[in-house]
Amino acid sequence: MVQIFQITAPIFLLIGLGYLAAMGGLLNREQVRGIGAFVITFAMPALLIKALGTSSIQQTLVPGYLLAYAFGSLIAFTLAFGVSRWVRGDNLSGSAINAMGMSVSNSGFVGYPLVAAAIGSPAVLGMAMGMLVENLLMIPLALVLAEVGKQQGGGGLKVLGMIFGRLLKNPVIIGIIVGLGVSLLGIEIPPLLFKPIDMLAGVSAPLALFVIGASLFGMKARGVWVDAAWIASGKLIVHPLAVLGAFLLVPGIDPVMKSVGVLFACSPMMSIFPILGQRFGLEDRCSATLLVATVLSFVTISVALLFIGVGAS
Template sequence: MLDILAITTPIFAIIGLGYLARAGRIIGHEPLQGIGIFVMYFALPALVIRALTQNPLGEVFDPDYLLAYGAGSLVVFALGLAFTLGLEHKPLGTGAIQALGMSASNSGFIGYPVAAMVLGSPAAMFLALNMLIENLLIIPLALTLAELGRQTGNGFRGTLHQTALRLVRNPVLIGLLIGVLLAVMGRPIPAPLAKAIDMLAGAAGPAALFVIGGSLYGLRPKGMVRDMGQIAIGKLVLHPLAVFGIFLLLPDIDPLLLTGALLFACAPMISVYPIFGQRFGLSDITAAALMVSTLGSFVTISLVLWLMRHSGLFALSSG
């Protein structure tokens, strides 16, 4: 168990430092936002570019991983949407946002740092694959349905157009595009530029964790235990189980792919979840769900790592 704590404790210690920095007024809300912007617009795109250019493109884009992780995420999204619409009779917009919280992991800010501690350099490859799934499949699906639920009068085609415009401005997707183009061209990045990319990529993990911790300061559940609990359980329990189950259906399971997928699926929901929630009048519940899921992931990630150590299915030693 000590080796598990050796992996998880540094990660959540940095989250704790971010929280304490806000609580002690060492850093304010606006400077913290600045760090978050740095991570989102520079560090994470650099990390994705490095992942796509360090290995041959055929080794990065693994169709089995994309299929299994994407299918598992879609299953959880569909279950979450069906539950909120069919059993709780909530509006489509509410159902779509709650389902988003259950099925889209915080791959860049928590999933990657955890996977990097466990797997090393392959974690960047999994980050690139997960960014594709989340930014091209899960998030657009959720936002499109939520926009349709608002009945803004734009119609389905107008809603798709608005969603597409947001996506093309996404810095992570821009990084993905640049990385793919560089990988297809097959030309090495000039040494000074490659060094700058490495430096930015190296800052992604710790800076992202610090931002998560600072963002948790001041959040209060305010009597939203039921909805908050549903989203958190869906993300921390149902999503990893669904991804794990889909991978078991594959004819030949690659232990490395299974390990990476499960580690990323165990992460809490995307850090911008409250921003999406605010747009659709759900800022309180989404912020509370993010807080509970982030804190709860310390337990669930530690538990999954312990189970991995005692199973022959994963790319980990059993010691």
Template sequence: MLDILAITTPIFLLMGIGYVARWGGIIQREQLQGVGVFVLYCALPALVIRALTQQPLSDIFQPSYLLAYGLGSLFVLCAGLVLCWKLQRQPLNASAMQALGMTASNSGFVGYPVAAMVIGSPAAVLLALNMLVENLLIIPAALILAEMGNQQGSNVWQTLRQTARNLAKNPLLIGLTVGVVIAGTGIDMPLPIEKAIHMLAEAAGPAALFVIGGSLFGLRAQGMMRDVGQIVVGKLLLHPLAILVACLLVPSIEPVYMAGALLFAAAPMISIYPLLGQRYHLGDVSAAAMLVATVASFFTLSLLIWLMTLSDLVAF
């Protein structure tokens, strides 16, 4: 319990600093948005590049794990879309963002520290694998659907072309492409560039959490409980359950990697989720869902670790 607190408490403190800064008038909404732009266009791409270039791709590529984590995550993404778009008749862009919140974990700032504490060094390999799934499959799929929702009423091919143009400018995908190219070719980055990328990557987590905390100031929860509740339940309960089933169905996954997959899946959504939500008119819902999921994940992660200990999947 104390170990979990040691991981989650700094997250709450950074969010709290952002909230207090907005409450005290130290930073204004427009300035906060500027910090968000820095995270989205500078710090986050650097984080992706660093994660993909720390080890050769051949060392981190495990097809069975990628298949299981990818299938489980894709199932939750599709389930979220069916619930929000088809059953609740919400707009496609809002539905895609809600489905993304149910599926894309905060692998770097919550999942990895928890997994490293429980399973040790394999957590670093799983972090890289999960980022491949999230950045190559889940996030692009959700962004494509959200962009298509924004372009409704246009010709299908025009929509696809506009979506492709917008995605080509997406800093997350640009960073992913750069990271894959560097890791795949074995290019050695000049030391000053490598240090600059490292410094930007280190800033991604604190700055994103600061923005999240500041964006919660003045938030009204009326009328959002249904959307927030289903995003949080989908992320903290459905996603780990789907990953568990996928790991059991896909052969050749070692128990330690199964345990790590469950821990990553049980983490709250990516820290830039509210920033992405703002782009598709879901800023308040995504920020509230991030807050509720982060608080609730303290209890759900503790419960998951206890259950894995009982089942001998992990041992302390």
């Protein structure tokens, strides 16, 4: 248990430091967004290019892992959508956003620092493959359903094309493509370029955690705690269990990578969840859910680490 605390405590201390910095007025919301933009635009792509570009393509893309992580995430999405739509009586847009919250992890800002601290270098490969699943499958699926429910935007196909157009401009996706291209072509990154890439990669994890904490300050949550509780619980419990079940069904996956995938699924939902929900009038619900999931993840992540054997001795 001491080892588990040593892994989780620095992560949540950095989140708390970001929260205190925002609460104390050291950073305003625009400055926090600026730091987040730096992480997404420069630091995280550099981390992906460094990791993927210095590994063989066989080590970088593991078909079984991609299949299992996608399948587990789809199971969580389907369960959340069904409960939201037919048990709680939410509309199509709300159900789609709720399902996205339960099935899409914050792989970059929380998942990567967590898995890197617990397991080490496989964290980058897990992050890259997880982000492919999230950005190319889960988020487009949710947003298309939400837009169809809103009956705006010219229909599902037009929305899907718009989403994928934006994804091609996403720095994280560009970083994955560049890293995979360097690996596939066997290009060695020159030392003159590798050094700044390495320096940028090194600041991605601490800055990401700091931004998460600062972003949590001032979130509004008016009368939506019941919704927040069940969505957050599903994200922190149902999604990891669904991913674990999928890994058990797909043969030939390295046990270490199974642990990586489950820990990524244990992370709370992405930090832009309230922003995506704002278009559909769900910003308060999404903000409350993100806040609850981030706080409770300290407990669920610790349990997951104990379950996979970290700190068991």
